[in-house]
Amino acid sequence: MNVLGVAWIGLVSDREAMRHFYSELLGLKLLEAEVGFAYYQVDEKTRLEILASHTRTATQQRADAPAIGFLVDDLESAVQHLRQANVSFMSEIQEWRSGEVIHRWIYLKDPENNVLLLLERHGE
Numbered sequence: 001m002n003v004l005g006v007a008w009i010g011l012v013s014d015r016e017a018m019r020h021f022y023s024e025l026l027g028l029k030l031l032e033a034e035v036g037f038a039y040y041q042v043d044e045k046t047r048l049e050i051l052a053s054h055t056r057t058a059t060q061q062r063a064d065a066p067a068i069g070f071l072v073d074d075l076e077s078a079v080q081h082l083r084q085a086n087v088s089f090m091s092e093i094q095e096w097r098s099g100e101v102i103h104r105w106i107y108l109k110d111p112e113n114n115v116l117l118l119l120e121r122h123g124e
Helices: 016-025 074-084
Strands: 005-011 029-034 037-041 046-053 069-071 093-099 101-109 115-122
Touching: 005 115, 016 037, 016 046, 046 069, 069 074, 074 101
Parallel strands: 005 046, 069 115
Antiparallel strands: 005 069, 029 037, 037 046, 093 101, 101 115
């Protein structure tokens, strides 16, 4: 398995002040926004997403701690590697398209129950 970096950080919040803080005060570039989420660019590879608590994605992570997504070069291979080590996954592989970019990810937990994702992106 080859981790290339942190690709995604997910926060759960229904407060408009959160969107204001990250875009206006920290100056992160807003890539996409809807009622259920706001998606920001942190750097070339890292994205921050603020998820509304009612969304399917938000219900898969803890509201009291960020979820961290690690960028991998081959998602299927990474999943297979971790399954062989008896790591359990919280979901199957999911997919989302943002413009021309395809995001594929899977949720899992570390030994302390922190929510993690393995994420693969194509088309950037």
